Amino acid sequence: xxxxxxxxxxxxxxxxxxxxxxxxxxxxxxxxxxxxxxxxxxxxxxxxxxxxxxxxxxxxxxxxxxxxxxxxxxxxxxxxxxxxxxxxxxxxxxxxxxxxxxxxxxxxxxxxxxxxxxxxxxxxxxxxxxxxxxxxxxxxxxxxxxxxxxxxxxxxxxxxxxxxxxxxxxxxxxxxxxxxxxxxxxxxxxxxxxxxxxxxxxxxxxxxxxxxxxxxxxxxxxxxxxxxxxxxxxxxxxxxxxxxxxxxxxxxxxxxxxxxxxxxxxxxxxxxxxxxxxxxxxxxxxxxxxxxxxxxxxxxxxxxxxxxxxxxxxxxxxxxxxxxxxxxxxxxxxxxxxxxxxxxxxxxxxxxxxxxxxxxxxxxxxxxxxxxxxxxxxxxxxxxxxxxxxxxxxxxxxxxxxxxxxxxxxxxxxxxxxxxxxxxxxxxxxxxxxxxxxxxxxxxxxxxxxxxxxxxxxxxxxxxxxxxxxxxxxxxxxxxxxxxxxxxxxxxxxxxxxxxxxxxxxxxxxxxxxxxxxxxxxxxxxxxxxxxxxxxxxxxxxxxxxxxxxxxxxxxxxxxxxxxxxxxxxxxxxxxxxxxxxxxxxxxxxxxxxxxxxxxxxxxxxxxxxxxxxxxxxxxxxxxxxxxxxxxxxxxxxxxxxxxxxxxxxxxxxxxxxxxxxxxxxxxxxxxxxxxxxxxxxxxxxxxxxxxxxxxxxxxxxxxxxxxxxxxxxxxxxxxxxxxxxxxxxxxxxxxxxxxxxxxxxxxxxxxxxxxxxxxxxxxxxxxxxxxxxxxxxxxxxxxxxxxxxxxxxxxxxxxxxxxxxxxxxxxxxxxxxxxxxxxxxxxxxxxx
Numbered sequence: 001x002x003x004x005x006x007x008x009x010x011x012x013x014x015x016x017x018x019x020x021x022x023x024x025x026x027x028x029x030x031x032x033x034x035x036x037x038x039x040x041x042x043x044x045x046x047x048x049x050x051x052x053x054x055x056x057x058x059x060x061x062x063x064x065x066x067x068x069x070x071x072x073x074x075x076x077x078x079x080x081x082x083x084x085x086x087x088x089x090x091x092x093x094x095x096x097x098x099x100x101x102x103x104x105x106x107x108x109x110x111x112x113x114x115x116x117x118x119x120x121x122x123x124x125x126x127x128x129x130x131x132x133x134x135x136x137x138x139x140x141x142x143x144x145x146x147x148x149x150x151x152x153x154x155x156x157x158x159x160x161x162x163x164x165x166x167x168x169x170x171x172x173x174x175x176x177x178x179x180x181x182x183x184x185x186x187x188x189x190x191x192x193x194x195x196x197x198x199x200x201x202x203x204x205x206x207x208x209x210x211x212x213x214x215x216x217x218x219x220x221x222x223x224x225x226x227x228x229x230x231x232x233x234x235x236x237x238x239x240x241x242x243x244x245x246x247x248x249x250x251x252x253x254x255x256x257x258x259x260x261x262x263x264x265x266x267x268x269x270x271x272x273x274x275x276x277x278x279x280x281x282x283x284x285x286x287x288x289x290x291x292x293x294x295x296x297x298x299x300x301x302x303x304x305x306x307x308x309x310x311x312x313x314x315x316x317x318x319x320x321x322x323x324x325x326x327x328x329x330x331x332x333x334x335x336x337x338x339x340x341x342x343x344x345x346x347x348x349x350x351x352x353x354x355x356x357x358x359x360x361x362x363x364x365x366x367x368x369x370x371x372x373x374x375x376x377x378x379x380x381x382x383x384x385x386x387x388x389x390x391x392x393x394x395x396x397x398x399x400x401x402x403x404x405x406x407x408x409x410x411x412x413x414x415x416x417x418x419x420x421x422x423x424x425x426x427x428x429x430x431x432x433x434x435x436x437x438x439x440x441x442x443x444x445x446x447x448x449x450x451x452x453x454x455x456x457x458x459x460x461x462x463x464x465x466x467x468x469x470x471x472x473x474x475x476x477x478x479x480x481x482x483x484x485x486x487x488x489x490x491x492x493x494x495x496x497x498x499x500x501x502x503x504x505x506x507x508x509x510x511x512x513x514x515x516x517x518x519x520x521x522x523x524x525x526x527x528x529x530x531x532x533x534x535x536x537x538x539x540x541x542x543x544x545x546x547x548x549x550x551x552x553x554x555x556x557x558x559x560x561x562x563x564x565x566x567x568x569x570x571x572x573x574x575x576x577x578x579x580x581x582x583x584x585x586x587x588x589x590x591x592x593x594x595x596x597x598x599x600x601x602x603x604x605x606x607x608x609x610x611x612x613x614x615x616x617x618x619x620x621x622x623x624x625x626x627x628x629x630x631x632x633x634x635x636x637x638x639x640x641x642x643x644x645x646x647x648x649x650x651x652x653x654x655x656x657x658x659x660x661x662x663x664x665x666x667x668x669x670x671x672x673x674x675x676x677x678x679x680x681x682x683x684x685x686x687x688x689x690x691x692x693x694x695x696x697x698x699x700x701x702x703x704x705x706x707x708x709x710x711x712x713x714x715x716x717x718x719x720x721x722x723x724x725x726x727x728x729x730x731x732x733x734x735x736x737x738x739x740x741x742x743x744x745x746x747x748x749x750x751x752x753x754x755x756x757x758x759x760x761x762x763x764x765x766x767x768x769x770x771x772x773x774x775x776x777x778x779x780x781x782x783x784x785x786x787x788x789x790x791x792x793x794x795x796x797x798x799x800x801x802x803x804x805x806x807x808x809x810x811x812x813x814x815x816x817x818x819x820x821x822x823x824x825x826x827x828x829x830x831x832x833x
Contacts, residue, residue, distance in 0.1 A: 002027040005316060006092060006104060008082045009112035010039030012302050013283035015063060016309030017110050022072040024317035030074045031104070033094060035081035038136045039065060044302055046139045047162070050146060051169025060136065085109070085256040087276040108278050108316050111253075111266060112309065115246035115284035115300050124218030129225040130240045133162055145239050146173050153177070153237040155227050157215055159186035161332055163243035164198070167207050168335055170241070178208040178235065180215060180227070182244075189330060189341050190392050193360075193457065193537070193545040194377060197394045197628070200547050201337040204631070204650055209549035246300055248285040261287045265298050270322040272312050280315065282308035291325035292343055292389060292410065293352060299326040329407045336396055336654050340403035343390030343410050344381060356381050356389055358456065359443040360537030362514035363436040365398035367428035368598035374626035374654045375514075377541070378402060380440045386415040386448050391440075396628070396654025398436070405437045416444035443515070443536075452522050453533035455509060457542040460484065465770075465779050468507040472786075473521040474539070477605060479786065481636050484511065484542060486779050489786045492517045495524055501810055504530055511535035511542070513629075540629050588646055588659055591619040597626040597655065604630050605637055608660075612643065615662040620646065623658045634658050640707070680709040681829040682820065688717035688744065689753035690762050690777065694769075696833045697780035703829070704787040711823040712784075713815070715794035718833075719803055720744050722781075722791060728806045736802020743801070747777045785811045792820065 005021060007014045010032040018030050032039060040063035048054045065076035079097035086092070091105050117132035119125055131142050145151055152175060156167040159181030167179045179186075179202070185195040186202075186209075203209055210229075219226030219234065226234045248264045259267045259275035265287035272280050284300035286308070304326045314321035331340040349356045358381050364373045376395035382388050391406040393399045409418055419441025426433055434442075446452045455463075463470065465486065472479050473492040483489070490498050492512065502508060508530050512518040518534040525532040535542065594611050596604040604625045611621055623634070631650055638645035638660055646659040681703045685696050696712065704710045714722055725746035732740060744750050752761040769776060775783065785791065792815040793808055805814060824830055 002029055003107040003316065004029040004105065005031070005108045005110065006106040007032045007110045007112060008092070009114055009283070010034035010076060010078075011041065011043060011112070011114060013114075013305040013309040014110065014112035015040040015068075016306040017112065017282065017313045018068070018074050018309075019072055020310045020313035021316060022074060024313060024319070028316075030072075032068070032074060032076045033080045033082055033092075034076070034078045036135050036137065037078050039063060039068070039076055039078065041136055043135065046133055046136075047165040047169045049139055050142055050166065051172035053169070053172070060139075081252075082113075083252050085253060085258070085279070087257050087279060090278065106278075109280070110309075110312055110316075111250075111274070111279065111281040111285065112283045112305070113249040113252070113285050116249045117242060118245045118247050119242060120215075120244065122215065122217045124220065124225075127218050127220055127225055127240075129238070130218060130242055132242050133166060142239075142241070146170065146175065150223075151175070151238045153224075154239045154241060155180060155235060155237045156241045156243060157227075158241075158243035158245065159183065159211075160243060160245065161187070161330070163241070164202070164332060164334060166241050166243060167202065168205075168333075171205060171207055175238075176208075177206075178210060178237070180210045180213050180229070182212065182214050184212045187332065187339065188347070189328065189345060190339060190394075191346050191379065193541050194339065194379060194392050194394050196544050196547040197377060198332075198334045198337060198339050199549065200544075201334050201650075203549060205335045211549055246284065248298070250285050261296065261298075263298070270324065271315055271320075272308055272323055273315075280312040282312055288323070289325035291327040293354070294325070295352070297326070299328050301326070301328070301330060303329070327407065327410055329403065331400055331403065336650065336652060337394060338396070338399040339392075339394045340399050341390070341392040342403050342407040343388070345390055345392065346381065349381065349389065354389070355384055357384060357444070357447060358382075358536065359440060359447055359454070360515070360541050361436065361440045361443050362537065362540055363434075363439045364432060364598065365395060365436075366430050367432050370428035371597060372397070372429075372626070372653065373598040375628055376402065376436055377537070377544070378436055378440050379537075380406070380416070380419075380444055382416050382444055384448070386417060386444070388414050388416060388419070396626070398431070402436050405435075416441050416448065420445055446519070452519055452526075454536040455533050456536050457545045460509075460542070463509060465776055468509055469502060469782075470509045471502070471511070471521070472539075473510055473512050473517050475606070477609060478513065478539075480788075481605065481633060481640060482539070482543065483786075484539065486775055486783060487511070487786065488782045492521045492524075495521055499525075499528055502530065506531075508532040509535070512538050514538040514540050543629070543632070589620060590622045590659065591615065592621045594621055594623045596630075597624055599625070599627065603627075605633055608634075608637065609641075612641075612660070612662060617662050620659055620661045623656075623660070625656045625658075626654060627656075628654060630656050630658075634660070679707060679829075680711070680823070680827040681831070682711045682713065682824045682827045683831045683833060684713045684715060684820070685718035685721065685833050686716055687753065687833055688720040688750060690747075690750035690765065691752055691754070692833050693718075693721045693747065693750060694765075694777050694780065696831075697777060697784055699831065700784050700789050701780060701787065704784065704789050708829070709788075709790075709827075710784075711790040711792060711820070711827070713792045713794060713820045713823075714812075715797045716801070717743075719793060719797060719801065719808075720750065721747050721777075722793060722809050722812055723747075723803070723807055724809060725749075728804070730804040730806050732802050732804075739801045739803075747781065750777075781809075790823075794820075 007018055042060045068074045068076050081095045082092050083095045084093040091103050095101050154170045154175045154177050156163050156179045167177050171177045185192050186199050187195050214230040216228045216230050224236055224238045226236050228234050250264050257276055266281040266285055268281050268286050274281050283305035287296050287298055290297045311321040311323050327343050329342040360379045362375050362377055365376050366373050374396040378393045381390040388410050393403050419437050424435045470487040472483050472487040472489045475491050479489040508525055510518045510521045515538040522532045522534045596607050604627055642663050644661045648658045650656050700710050720743055723746045755761045792813045795814050795816050
């Protein structure tokens with residue numbers, strides 16, 4: 001006897017169950033009820049119809065009622081809503097647009113009602129200019145509004161997958177778009193440092209981002225709609241997209257006897273059976289097991305819904321398939337960038353109290369020597385025993401297959417050692433001999449084996465400067481172009497010869513650009529007896545995590561969320577790159593070309609500097625790079641070098657193009673030569689008091705950071721500031737030994753000019769500095785030398801006081817009054833302390 005199977009919901013899970021069941025049972029009576037006018041439509045493709053990527057609306061209709069009837073002999077009833085389920089008598093109540101209300105019996109019932117958008121109970125929520133995104137009619141309304149003649153701006157509320165996709169596509173449709181998110185990041189399945197890269201991509205494509213903002217209500221306006229924020233600001237736009245989340249559409253099951261979870265999800269077992277016999281449930285409306293940890297969760301994704309529909313069809317047809325859980329593998333396109341994740345993120349692991357480790361690597365998407373390569377940021381989370389818990393990746397190419405590889409490893413209970421052993425397809429256009437998945441496995445394996453200790457960017461605030469040294473092992477050029485405050489610079493290639501500059505009693509916190517040179521430096525230092533750890537993901541991850549959206553001011557514009565982009569580097573829209581200098585409106589003549597695609601930092605910057613050195617004044621260089629960090633690096637380098645940056649743009653596939661001009665030297669008269677000289681500062685430090693030493697070093701660091709050449713001339717008591725802390729084996733006269741006994745040895749022994757209080761004063765001021773995150777005097781000295789501040793000791797004062805060169809810090813230069821006066825003659829800023 002054939003079975004009568006009713007299916008509630010005709011999209012992902014429901015349509016999949018119907019088609020599978022028909023293939024397994026030719027004689028079953030199958031009826032689909034869909035309350036909307038369409039079945040089996042591409043709901044994940046709806047935003048891309050708004051942006052024009054999907055130009056033909058009919059492409060969204062994967063299957064039609066007629067198609068299902070012709071091919072599968074399935075009775076599809078659209079505009080038919082199930083309003084009640086009688087599980088005792090095995091019937092459902094149907095509210096049909098054509099037939100009115102009637103009853104339908106079943107042998108087996110499959111529930112696939114999906115989830116509906118959450119609409120918060122706020123003033124003005126019924127405004128006709130507020131839209132949600134769930135189905136074809138929703139997207140038709142949005143498309144009509146976008147195409148209207150007076151529509152120029154939109155606000156998207158919610159930074160989840162739908163919100164981000166809608167913001168991108170509204171921007172692609174030509175609208176001014178502002179995205180408002182209540183959290184301090186987009187896309188919460190990603191950890192903050194990876195989500196920041198996706199947010200930055202959105203901002204660089206003209207989307208205004210407002211984080212940590214709550215919407216308080218909506219105001220009807222004559223020409224649009226006002227969105228009131230918690231701070232009192234009102235943003236005026238033409239339309240609003242609500243995308244703050246979804247809730248299971250299960251209110252019709254209230255009196256059915258079917259068990260629901262605390263948030264309204266249908267509770268099912270591994271056979272996807274509900275608590276009532278002969279009733280199954282699939283899709284966004286059900287509660288599932290977390291595949292990794294086993295706890296209950298809800299994951300509204302199309303992939304699991306389709307698999308669940310297939311499994312339910314199997315069960316009804318007598319095949320004992322089971323659903324083992326969802327690990328939440330997902331992916332999103334954000335303009336040219338891709339973000340993907342699988343398994344657990346740090347927030348989840350912390351909430352569950354699970355001990356875990358992380359590593360971050362930045363490998364190339366494929367062999368760097370083959371054109372089109374770009375960097376991937378890949379993060380792996382795993383237990384102390386090495387079992388993989390999750391992974392995330394962002395980049396412009398190859399992100400999807402790396403996360404898919406790791407998702408498969410998680411599914412089969414994989415460990416980090418399994419990633420190192422995976423044999424993955426390789427040819428230069430597609431990967432590297434050591435695939436990024438292998439690379440992240442190697443990094444994790446090194447950490448677990450104790451071959452390296454690491455720290456993460458968010459642990460920097462816990463570093464104790466008195467007990468540690470923050471060491472930048474990148475090149476001097478990279479360090480000058482941007483560094484972590486408080487770090488000293490020793491390039492890794494010079495490290496072996498400069499080990500004596502590091503205090504072996506302190507822990508060394510090493511960092512480089514992406515972590516690889518830092519690992520090399522860690523191995524060198526570790527094998528020379530230093531305690532050392534390396535920054536996971538390097539400076540690139542640190543800088544990425546510092547991203548904050550542009551400041552918000554409601555006075556700047558009614559349509560752009562208040563952001564003023566007038567200071568942004570000019571970019572080209574709708575023209576060939578390099579045609580016009582948007583700053584002047586004049587055509588740009590390109591003299592030289594430089595293609596550094598495939599190179600990772602510092603390679604692109606080094607080649608830019610080398611090529612610029614070959615140019616004559618006024619000539620221009622056109623650069624193409626694939627390293628995502630090059631966009632910000634180029635802006636910083638141009639500002640540092642004074643070279644005019646004529647154009648900077650991020651193009652398709654993440655390729656960054658820039659045009660920079662060689663700085664033209666203007667002829668000056670001898671009378672103006674001093675006025676136009678490179679800004680410089682000189683300082684005479686006569687005092688050896690702690691407070692005055694701190695003040696002088698703060699001024700010196702500030703001047704150096706602003707591009708000044710700084711010379712500090714230490715004389716008489718000021719020499720104590722730059723003395724080494726430990727006694728040195730030098731021969732001294734009786735007078736010199738007397739000075740040695742009376743004078744403080746090094747910066748740690750300095751007293752205060754006022755309120756010294758038998759040595760209590762210096763301890764108080766140092767404690768206050770630490771509590772207020774002010775660098776210590778020792779850190780200020782290290783930072784000054786790393787910035788190129790010239791520290792000069794007065795030779796005459798040294799002779800009088802019996803101080804030898806060996807007793808001074810290694811970076812100190814010896815000089816006399818003549819040298820100081822020579823430096824002062826070229827300076828436009830002189831201080832005596």
